[in-house]
Amino acid sequence: MSAFWLLILVVALALVGFVLGRARAMSDAEGDVRRLHSLPKYYGTNVMLATIVPGLFVLVAWVIMQPIIIQGQVAAMIPATSFEDSGALNLIMSDVRRVADGLDVAVGQGALSLSETQTLAATDDVRGLLGSVGVAVGTDISADVLAAAQVYRSQSVTARWMMTALTLGVSLLGFFLALKGTSRNARARNKVESVMRTLLLAAASMAVLTTLGIVLSLIFNTIEFFKLYPATDFFFGTTWAPSFGGGSELGILPLFWGTFYISIIALLVAVPIGLFAAIYLSEYAGPKTRAFAKPLLEVLAGIPTIVYGLFALLTVGPMLVSLFGDGGLLGVDWMQGGRAVITAGLVMGIMLIPFVSSLSDDIINAVPQSMRDGSLGLGATPSETIKNVILPAALPGIVGAILLAASRAIGETMIVVLGAGAAAQLDMNPFEAMTTVTTRIVSQLTGDADFSSPEALVAFALGMTLFVITLGLNIIALVIVRKYREQYD
Known part of the structure; x- marks a missing residue:
């Protein structure tokens, strides 16, 4: 399942949790709001937050880390003789991702089965197949690129299924635990305010960490530049x-x-x-x-x-x-x-x-x-x-x-x-x-x-x-x- 539809599913589950949490609290209070510790909306919000926060955290972390991990593993498959430096390796990995995306399109359009993606060996056949489904590949596909693309696609498919299972798992776990703990005496308002305070702190920290990340990336790359080019020529050069x-x-x-x-x-x-x-x-x-x-x-x-x-x-x-x-x-x-x-x-x-x-x-x-x-x-x-x-x-x-x-x-x-x-x-x-x-x-x-x-x-x-x-x-x-x-x- 794609990250977008998984997000929609988690949000829908959270909305259901809001309705059921509110209804369960009112049912336990026999319809009398005065017997509740908190307002009814807090009970629904508590279940909703317990569902959506863990799910979104796992989803965002997975979407960020998955490409980095898979690309690192696939890049190790490229022979060192195929590139001279990191820039050339990045160009090869761009071809790998493009071929892997083309195989995904071919499977989605029915031009290729899941099992056939792992048995492709002829690079000319791959070019013709990708061209037939409207995916253009500008450079020749080497055997190393094709093998890496097959592994890249296979690991991406496996990772998507793992992402789906883990995201839905933590969301459902939070959903049922919060719903089970909902009663008229539960301190729902305190829990909601505590979660919201944590989310606000995380948002403020994210802004600070983003600024810090930008500054550090500039500093480290600037240091690398001055290792290759004299600082005096840079700051005082007129050409x-x-x-x-x-x-x-x-x-x-x-x-x-x-x-x-x-x-x-x-x-x-x-x-x-x-x-x-x-x-x-x-x-x-x-x-x-x-x-x-x-x-x-x-x-x-x-x-x-x-x-x-x-x-x-x-x-x-x-x-x-x-x-x-x-x-x-x-x-x-x-x-x-x-x-x-x-x-x-x-x-x-x-x-x-x-x-x-x-x-x-x-x-x-x-x-x-x-x-x-x-x-x-x-x-x-x-x-x-x-x-x-x-x-x-x-x-x-x-x-x-x-x-x-x-x-x-x-x-x-x-x-x-x-x-x-x-x-x-x-x-x-x-x-x-x-x-x-x-x-x-x-x-x-x-x-x-x-x-x-x-x-x-x-x-x-x-x-x-x-x-x-x-x-x-x-x-x-x-x-x-x-x-x-x-x-x-």
């Missing part, structure tokens, strides 16, 4: 020229220059517009205008970044070329193509406007009304009150909002891919194409690259460096905002 044939130059400075250049232009667009919009909405706009304009402005935050990228590529870029290009309206020849730093910066600035405006609006509204009243009572005009009282008081929070927007800009990818080009260079001209750290990470990990080579591992070094920078910006922003909140809470 970015990766080559999987060897002789790469992996200097990060051109990438960081493009990243910060585009981010600075974006902030020059977003900060004034966003801040002025926040001041208008909080200090000048009436209730009806604010109720209409604020949600409309925040719609910009919900637009996917790929849409912004297409907007930069198809609209903003050609428009800038028509102004600053050869034969443009301004009569200058500054811009050769639509993909440039200024294109990505302008569009990214539009994307960041709601980040700045919404956060700044909340911060300005948090300034005590007594400070406004005191300034106005002394004879200051509204504009003087904003300039001399409100903005100085809200400045720490506004700075925090700007830093959060900056970290968002540094991590942007799609707008840069479509709007700024792919040229890694140190140039002050905003009308030239440049690239950023995030786009190079995507580029280095795209395709069938050998992950043991510096050209692939450099993506983790780039990610680690970018992570440290954005983390620093976020920490500074949170410290500033916290200081502000302590002052005006």
Whole structure:
């Protein structure tokens, strides 16, 4: 049974447990709720949780561990003479999984029986069989790959049956034990609250462990990269020229220059517009205008970044070329193509406007009304009150909002891919194409690259460096905002 249908079955069993648990408690209390220790819903919830929690735990753990264990066992069957490094072994294992999936499709469509999957020996027959059921195999199937695929499929089928039996077994065991222990005197509410507290703690721990896992994976792969490539050349090199044939130059400075250049232009667009919009909405706009304009402005935050990228590529870029290009309206020849730093910066600035405006609006509204009243009572005009009282008081929070927007800009990818080009260079001209750290990470990990080579591992070094920078910006922003909140809470 597939994991999806097994999940549906466990959930259905849990719902049945809720109904029966509630009914059993009410029956034991002879229909009088006052004789129950807990509300009726707690008895049903207790049975439901006792059914679904152990089943889901086993199911999730099995789905995660099964491919790792089976792949490790099957990979040991591949002769060491068939591959040179771990990257080549990963490519062979991809063929093994593809052939095994093709055999599954063939069995499902009736083109092959279960017993025949273990007796196939001719690789040409396998290619023809997989082609007949619509499974394309791009490379030749060697005898080793076919044998490994047969074992992979056999172990996968056995593992699925074991997963089904174990998941249903623990779910049914929890179901019957909880139902048997249901009575009017059972402390169902205490049990439910204890389980929910444990689940909440597990959820919080999962978030922390996921962050820890991401950081550790970046650190370990970064260390592997610096074993193969000098750190001084990486951090201080001025040329970015990766080559999987060897002789790469992996200097990060051109990438960081493009990243910060585009981010600075974006902030020059977003900060004034966003801040002025926040001041208008909080200090000048009436209730009806604010109720209409604020949600409309925040719609910009919900637009996917790929849409912004297409907007930069198809609209903003050609428009800038028509102004600053050869034969443009301004009569200058500054811009050769639509993909440039200024294109990505302008569009990214539009994307960041709601980040700045919404956060700044909340911060300005948090300034005590007594400070406004005191300034106005002394004879200051509204504009003087904003300039001399409100903005100085809200400045720490506004700075925090700007830093959060900056970290968002540094991590942007799609707008840069479509709007700024792919040229890694140190140039002050905003009308030239440049690239950023995030786009190079995507580029280095795209395709069938050998992950043991510096050209692939450099993506983790780039990610680690970018992570440290954005983390620093976020920490500074949170410290500033916290200081502000302590002052005006």
